[in-house]
Amino acid sequence: xxxxxxxxxxxxxxxxxxxxxxxxxxxxxxxxxxxxxxxxxxxxxxxxxxxxxxxxxxxxxxxxxxxxxxxxxxxxxxxxxxxxxxxxxxxxxxxxxxxxxxxxxxxxxxxxxxxxxxxxx
Amino acid sequence: xxxxxxxxxxxxxxxxxxxxxxxxxxxxxxxxxxxxxxxxxxxxxxxxxxxxxxxxxxxxxxxxxxxxxxxxxxxxxxxxxxxxxxxxxxxxxxxxxxxxxxxxxxxxxxxxxxxxxxxxxxxxxxxxxxxxxxxxxxxxxxxxxxxxxxxxxxxxxxxxxxxxxxxxxxxxxxxxxxxxxxxxxxxxxxxxxxxxxxxxxxxxxxxxxxxxxxxxxxxxxxxxxxxxxxxxxxxxxxxxxxxxxxxxxxxxxxxxxxxxxxxxxxxxxxxxxxxxxxxxxxxxxx
Numbered sequence: 001x002x003x004x005x006x007x008x009x010x011x012x013x014x015x016x017x018x019x020x021x022x023x024x025x026x027x028x029x030x031x032x033x034x035x036x037x038x039x040x041x042x043x044x045x046x047x048x049x050x051x052x053x054x055x056x057x058x059x060x061x062x063x064x065x066x067x068x069x070x071x072x073x074x075x076x077x078x079x080x081x082x083x084x085x086x087x088x089x090x091x092x093x094x095x096x097x098x099x100x101x102x103x104x105x106x107x108x109x110x111x112x113x114x115x116x117x118x119x120x121x
Numbered sequence: 122x123x124x125x126x127x128x129x130x131x132x133x134x135x136x137x138x139x140x141x142x143x144x145x146x147x148x149x150x151x152x153x154x155x156x157x158x159x160x161x162x163x164x165x166x167x168x169x170x171x172x173x174x175x176x177x178x179x180x181x182x183x184x185x186x187x188x189x190x191x192x193x194x195x196x197x198x199x200x201x202x203x204x205x206x207x208x209x210x211x212x213x214x215x216x217x218x219x220x221x222x223x224x225x226x227x228x229x230x231x232x233x234x235x236x237x238x239x240x241x242x243x244x245x246x247x248x249x250x251x252x253x254x255x256x257x258x259x260x261x262x263x264x265x266x267x268x269x270x271x272x273x274x275x276x277x278x279x280x281x282x283x284x285x286x287x288x289x290x291x292x293x294x295x296x297x298x299x300x301x302x303x304x305x306x307x308x309x310x311x312x313x314x315x316x317x318x319x320x321x322x323x324x325x326x327x328x329x330x331x332x333x334x335x336x337x338x339x340x341x342x343x344x345x346x347x348x349x350x351x352x353x354x355x356x357x358x359x360x361x362x363x364x365x366x367x368x369x370x371x372x373x374x375x376x377x378x379x380x381x382x383x384x385x386x387x388x389x390x391x392x393x394x395x396x397x398x399x400x401x402x403x404x405x406x407x
Contacts, residue, residue: 010395011335011338011339012315012335012338013335038297039297039298042293042296042297043290043293043294043297045315046286046289046290046292046293046315046316047293047315047316048152048293048315048316048317048318048334049293049296049297050151050318051315051318051335054335
């Protein structure tokens, strides 16, 4: 479900937030449905609840999750769209730039890249 | 507001300062890691806190009361030590009952449930336990004590990977349901880091650092690539550790990672990866 890479240089709470986002995008957590609680996350991954809470609260601040008092955390309506928008902004930076750098190292031409992208689509 | 406070505490053994002017404030309901090499002063600190030994000078307060010769305060803390405190002929079930005499809040049902999960046979005598199971028994006593403060000294000593995993899992389950102030003294920092909220690093009796683990983890990174490029990058930087493999080099840098550093590394064709925690720890305690 939520997979965290404990050796990555990214802080754990950020990884947690992005893992929850991934699962919202994939439709594992649908809008207006409940996501695992900080307690469940903390126990499952054996991480301090303060860390789990920090990750979840980040998504609350971003308007992705909201808290129903006494019930738990839920996915906001429009969360999926919001995440997509946010990720599109960094898509070029995170993926295209790396792709072009790697292509340069391998001497892959612009046309070859385009052909590959078309094949992938 | 501090629950436990060390105020300029020194412990001398002849000319040796086992603890040297240590000041520290611990807040309630957090999980602290007390980290340091063997002989750094971790156990001295805990022994002073739990009134096993007296400080040479300084004050140690629990809720603003001195901990020295203070039974009321001492009953608020459960200290799981490496030492063998229990009569060797005693059965584990008797140890459980005995502990309940001293800690009336002791949760017998929970202790039995944990014993079942760890496959600890309650009819066994203490003297027949392996190192691992001796640790497990003491872990269970500590976790079920229900004392407001639980102190673990090298809790996973001799435990196999499955049991260590089970311990961290049960500790988190209990803590979430039932928050307590927890102090874990260990030199195995990598494994414990994620369950801690704050790290206290001690070296030669002195406090080196006290900060949130999240912050500690971000205080270093590793850079790797062609040796000449790495050398160029690490010039004027605080290097904790370096390794070379042919023309390949990696270096751990003690500095908080930011986007400018990432760009600098990228411009040189270098890769950035996470903080090598154990290396960072060795650096800070060497």
